[in-house]
Amino acid sequence: MIRWITQRWTLWVGILVLIYMFVPIYYVVRLSFDQSGGRLDYDLNGTFTTEYWRAALQPGEMRDAVVNSLLIGLAATVVATILGTLLSFALARYRFRGRAPLNLLIFLPMATPEVVMGSSLLALFISAGIPLGFVTVLIAHILFCVSFVVVTVKARLAGMDPRLEEAAMDLYASERQTFLRVTLPLVAPGILAAALLSFSLSFDDFIITNFNTSSTFATFPMFVWGSSLRGIPREVNVVGTVMFLVAFLIVAVGEFLSWRRRAAQRAALRAG
Template sequence: MNPLTRAARVLRRNLVVIAGLGTLGFLLLPNVIVTVFSFNKPNGRFNYEWQRFSTDAWTDPCGVADLCGSLSLSLRIALWATVGSTVLGTMIAFALARYRFRARSSVSTLIFLPMAMPEVVMAASLATLFLNTGVSFGFWTILIAHITFCLSFVVTAVKARVMSMDPRLEQAAQDLYATPLQTFRKVTLPIAAPGIAAGALLSFALSFDDFIITNFNSGSTVTFPMYVWGSAQRGTPVQINVIGTAMFAIAVLCVLVAQLAGRRRKRS
C-alpha cells in the first residue's frame, strides 16, 4: 500500500482524536506560557521576553505591593459568592423543577436571562441600581453583583440534575417510613449533590476571575483580576505568573482527586 494512502487512512480514522488533542493543546498553551514565565527573571518591568531562569518569584510570591491583598479579597468574594449563589440557586432549582405555580415560565426566563445577557449590560445595570439607591461601592456591591450573575449557572446545573432524578426513589423512602426531612437528607440531597457541586465550582471560578462586572461595581476596591489589568499597563510582575500557575495546579489537582474518588467509589 502506498505510504501516502496509508497515512491518509490513519489520519481519517483518527481525525476526531487528533482534532480534540489539538484543541486541548491550544487551550492549555497559555497556561504553559504562564508557567514558563513564572521562572523568568526579566531585566525590566515587563515579563514578556525570556531572559534567564530564576525561582525568586516563587520564594517570595507576595513581594509586590498589594498583590496578595487583592488575591485574598478575590478569594473571599468568590467564597461568599459561591455560598450565597449555591444556596439560593439550589432552592430556586428545586422550586422550578418540582412545583407548578403561576408565572413559572416567566421566572425561568428571568433566571436564565443573565447567562444570555452581555456582561457589560448587566454590569452597567447593577451600577445604576447601586447609584440610585445610594449604596457605596466596595466589597458588598461586588459580592451582590457576583451572586446575581452566578445564580443562573447554579440554577441551570442543579435543575438539570433534579429533573433527571427518579421520583420513585423518594417514594420508596417514604414507603419505608422516612420523614420528609430524612428523605431529603438521605435520598434527594445525595443524588442532587453532583449538580450542586458543579454549580458551586462554576460559581467560584466565574466570581474569582470576573473583571467586567467587578470593574463597574468596585469603586476603589481592587480585586486580583483588576490588579492584573492595572499592572499590565505599568509592567507585569513575575509574581502574577506564579499565582496563576499555582491556581491552575490547584484546579487540576482538585479535578484529579475528584476523578480518583469517583473511580474508587464505583469499584467499591
C-alpha cells in the first residue's frame, strides 16, 4: 500500500492542490444559493434560495459596476491582443535596432508594482489634462495587458516549427496564404490564451483602476471593496459563480475540440 502511494505521489499532490484551489470556489457557489441571515452573515445556513440570482439581474449599483468591468475588459482585451500580437511577430521574426531593449521594456509593466504603475499613470493623466474616468481606466488596462499578450504569443511563436511555413511556400503558397492558412491557425491558441488572460486581469484589477478612475465610475472590484465596510451583498457571489462557470465552459470546450482534433488525426493515420 505504501509503495503504491509513493509511486503516485505526484498524483496525490496534484489532487491536494486542486482541493486547496477549489474549496474557496465551492463556498462562493454555495453562498450564492444559501439563505443569508443578514448583510454580515457569511455562514452556510443550509436553506436553498435563488433570490440572490434574481436580485443580481435587477438595476442597481452592482449591475452598473459589472457592466463597466465587462466593457473595460472587452475593449482592453481587443486592443491589447491586436497590439501585443503584432509586437510579438515583430520581436520573434525580425531583427532591428533596439530589439533587445524593447524586449526588456515589455517585461517592465509585469515586474513593476501596481501601486507604482497606478500612481505614475495618474500623474501622467493629470499633467496631460485628461479627465479621469472610462478613457483613463481603459488606457491603463491596455498598458499592462499588452505585456502579458506579448509574452504569451511570443512563447507560442518560439515553439512553432518554421519548416511548416517553408513547406507551404514550397507548395507555391503565397506569403498571405501561408500566414492565413498555416501561421495564424498555429498561433491562434496562443492568441486566444493571451486574450483570456488579458480579460481576466482587466476584470480583476483594482489598484491601477482605483488610481485612475473618477468618483462616478466604478468597476466590479471597486464595488466589492466599497461594500466591504458595510457588508458584502450575497449577489457578489452570483457574479463570481457566473465568471467561474464561463471560464470553465471555455476551457472545457477548448479541451473537447482539441480531443476531437487528436482523435481525427489518429483515425487518419490508421486509415492511411
